[in-house]
Amino acid sequence: MxxxxxxxxxxxxxxxxxxxxxxxxxxxxxxxxxxxxxxxxxxxxxxxxxxPGLFDTHIHGIKGHDIMDGEVEAINEISKTLLSLGVTRFLPTTLTSLKDDLDRAIIAIREAVENGLPGAQSEGIFLEGPYFTELHKGAQNSSYFRDPDVEEFQYWQQLADGSIKKIAIAPERQGVFDFIRKVTEEGVLVSIAHTNASFECCKEAVDAGARNYVHLFNGMTGLHHRTPGVVGAALVDDRAFAELICDGFHVHPDVSALALRIKDDKLILITDCMQAGLMPDGNYHLGEFSVVMKDGVAKLESGSLAGSTLKLIDGVKNLQEWSSESLYKIWHLGSLTPAVSLGKDTQLGSIxxxxxxxxxxxxxxxxxxxxxxxxxxxxxx
Known part of the structure; x- marks a missing residue:
């Protein structure tokens, strides 16, 4: 053609x-x-x-479908829906869950990709968990949290036919640094998330090979002028990327603009969208949790935010307005920078x-x- x-x-x-x-x-x-x-x-x-087509590296679902449904049809429907939103590439994203549920989700993603996705194409699986800690658990089920296990990860990687390209962990867990070094050598992007780690612990994780912070400011210790915490580590370390949800709820617009000034082209726009995206207000689920969406904001019964209903193109539009930067620059944070973070920028992400x-x-x-x-x-x- x-x-x-x-x-x-x-x-x-x-x-x-x-x-x-x-x-x-x-x-x-x-x-x-x-x-x-x-x-x-x-x-x-x-x-x-x-x-260029947008690339969502952190998405759990949309329009009534969830990756953790563990169904090929759900993956296909997410793939088709994303096209109407300008997304051409994505990472199907799992949640901390029972081993059997994770197995089923991984198998469904693999089979859907093998059969040929009808719309946006998967560039690999993002395992969000289960190696997190309690304090900043967000919408992750802490009853399944545990220390990282290379053998367990390799089991999932084999199940995925080598397609797991990103994993999120809490760096204060036991054995993390050896785990980071091992999976990084295998080409997996290790990300820091749902963590109460210190600034120093995060730096050590990046020294070991971690190169991304998941949904900056959310699910992590905040910034204090004497104890910089996870947010401080993410902002000051130029080696690492940082994801941002620009819906105006997860992060204040002015703080989002500040993050852009600091991280520049190491900022990755994501959605963290769940099944309530593009749906009316009502009751939904995120993994095993019941979620209520009101005025487009999804929350657990406890009141905690539960993913988002953001469209990535709206995240681009929002940050462009909040920062007064050019569309050209902000758009590439949703297309090229995600590709760079995964080492796919020689094939994807820009024209x-x-x-x-x-x-x-x-x-x-x-x-x-x-x-x-x-x-x-x-x-x-």
Whole structure:
């Protein structure tokens, strides 16, 4: 499939371009040009913006479906739904749960991917837990918390056919640093989450190979000027990425803008979305927990936040408004930076020659008009 995209604006990897044409060949991006050969096939999106497909590296579910349902159909429905939101890549994300439930979820993800996902494509599994601690448990079931176990992880990795690409742990657990070194060597992104660790403990975890902080400010010790805690460690260490949920509920808008100024291109926009996303207010579940959504905010019966109902494109829009930075810069925090964090930026995350041609067509109201995966338009409004 060979064609040229015509649009008003293009968010390329290193710059914005007005007008012109973008070459697509065999599912990959080619060069951006001002003129095209006579007789070339043109897909005309005049008046619209072409941006790279978004990449949600932390999502539990959406539109009534949950990864922990452990069903191939749930994975497929999440995959299809994400296209309408401009997301072309994602990491299906599990929760701390019974071993049998985790096994079933991993198998369902593997089978869905093997059969071919109909929409957004999985770039691997994110195991959120079960190696956490009690104090900042959030919507994780603490009855299953335990110390990290390499053999247990390798069992899950084998079950996943090697597709686990990210795992979150609390670095104060016993045996963590050896665990980090081992799984990092195997190409897994170790992330810090749901933890009461000290600043020093977090630094030691990053020294061992951890390179990401999950949902910054949430599920962790806060920042104090004498005891910087997990938040302080995340903000000051340039080696590590930090995820941010920009829904205005999990983190105050001005604090989100501050995090952007500090972390810059090491900030990853995520949703942490659960099954209530795109659904009306009411009763839902996140793993084993009952969740009530009111005014779009999902909470446990205890009142704790339970994931989010955020659309990643809205997170981009929110942070762009809160920070007054360019759309070009903020958009890449939801596309390119996630790819960089997983070592996939040579293939994904931005519009650059040779990369997979995942792109989104946006109107002036920031609404998704079309979404393409590997050059094929799979969603059209």
């Amino acid at each position: 060979t064609y040229y995209l015509k649009a008003e604006k293009f968010l390329l990897e290193n710059e914005e371009k007005m007008g012109g044409y973008l070459f697509i060949k065999d599912g990959k991006f080619g060069s951006f040009v001002s003129q095209i050969p006579e007789g070339a096939t043109v897909v005309d999106y005049s008046g619209y913006t072409i941006a 650059s020659p040779g990369k997979i041609a995942d792109y989104v067509v946006l109107n002036n109201q920031f609404e998704v008009q079309a979404t393409a995966v590997a050059g094929e338009v799979k969603y059209q409004k």
